[in-house]
Amino acid sequence: MRARPPGPRGVPLFGNSQQYAKDPFSFLTACADAYGDVVHFDLGPLETYMLTNPDDIETVLVSEAEKYRKPRFQDDAIGDLLGEGLLLSEGETWREQRELAQPAFNMQRIASLDGTITDYTEAMLADWRDGETLNVQIEMARLTVKIIVEAMFGAEMRDDRVQRVQEHLEPLGARFEPNPRRFLVPDWAPTRENREYRAAIEVLEGIIDDIVADRRGTENYPQRMDLLSVLMRAQARDEQTDQQLRDEMMTMLLAGHDTTALTLTYAWYLLSQHPDVEETVHAELDEVLGGDAPTARDTRKMRYTDQVLQETMRLYPPVYTLFREPLVDVKLGGYRVPEGSAVMLPQWAVHRSSRYYENPLEFDPDRWTPAERSKRPRLSYFPFGAGPRHCIGKQFSMLEAKLILGTVAQEYSTEYVGEDDPLTLRGSLTMHPRNPMEMRLHAREN
Secondary structure, eight states: SSSSSOOOOTTTTTBHHHHHHHHHHHHHHHHHHHHHEEEEEEEEEEEEEEEHHHHHHHHHITTTTGGSSSSSSHHHHHHHHHTEEETOOOHHHHHHHHHHHHGGHHHHHOOOOOOOHHHHHHHTTTTOOTTTTEEHHHHHHHHHHHHHHHHHHOOOEEEEEEEHHHHHHHHHHHTTTTOGGGGOOOTOOHHHHHHHHHHHHHHHHHHEEEEEEEEHTTTTTTTSHHHHHHHHHHHHTTTOOHHHHHHHHHHHHHHHHHHHHHHHHHHHHHHHHHHHHHHHHHHHHHHTTTTSSHHHHHTTTTTHHHHHHHHHHHSSSOOOEEEEESSSSSEEETTTTTTTTTEEEEEEHHHHHHTTTSSSHHHHHGGGGGHHHSOOOOOGGGGOOOOOSSSSSSSHHHHHHHHHHHHHHEEEEEEEEEOOOOOEEEEEESSSESOOOOEEEEEEOO
């Protein structure tokens, strides 16, 4: 077994965390290009091993997944936010919660939500106007919040609640932006950032409490299969605590809307920059849909639209890196990786690697034809993770994105008029544009 992997030199106490915090995306790319499959660096006090070989990534996420856990080295803040929801829970708690939640994500049930998704999208379009300029990221986030609450909580999200959610997402996102000094400040310290973060959590918890109270006052939850109804029935059997209910709802509210909204945001940007691709999307939608609202059945025929979304998540993966923590010493890429260290699996660097993608910075949906896809290693692309901990909402997210894109693109083309080109990005729990995503709408002629 070889000595410690190569990697960039850090500084005392902070390691390479200052470089990472300044621009995590450039840092990940530079490390992958300079040092290869396994890269060693320190993020503050945290010894980190970054993997960019799909075979090693598959080992961690799939074939030897039992040797790893979600990291304990992340600070307590994410635990305060998401608790023991599906994203963070481990062991038997995770297995029980995953099994309990599974019926809400059954593909037949997911497909039955197509009308809900298109109805909300058409309601959004009713407020859009030809020639109007709007921030498409805010529009997509507002839409996907309403959809996830209806689809998974069986409730209608009032506009005032949507507004309150959006107002309090900023301090949540800011709390998880890379900051080399944060590990020096305890979470209980009454800093402005910590105060705003905890205040935002309280607001979101209040919204969740209101939704649960509203649902408890109805008679239909014993028959429904949305996630909240499933959890409430389990609670009636003493199989779910109030805290578990809160944690799962918070996880679903945040993770269930954010990644889809970001995928669509980046898709509108890329389509606006590539009119030939947008024209092909429009032609497919005209042929498949003929002006009608898309259905789940229709999405099977929207193959090019699917390729556009896959290529969008390759270039701009909302979840841009994953972490795992080895439970024992492991061997990866010929190196010993010690128990308790951080294993980083960076979608950003792998998805943009010239080893797996020709001209990797080009937007080319034709990479996702079955023939082209079969040429690449399986884990050269993993926007939803992989293995037993893959995203439970993957099928819902993809259906939702296709239905929204199909509904909107029948009516409008988009022109990016924002100040960033190329985009500058901000790392947090997910990857956000740093500046407003201003788009001018152009109504299509029908």
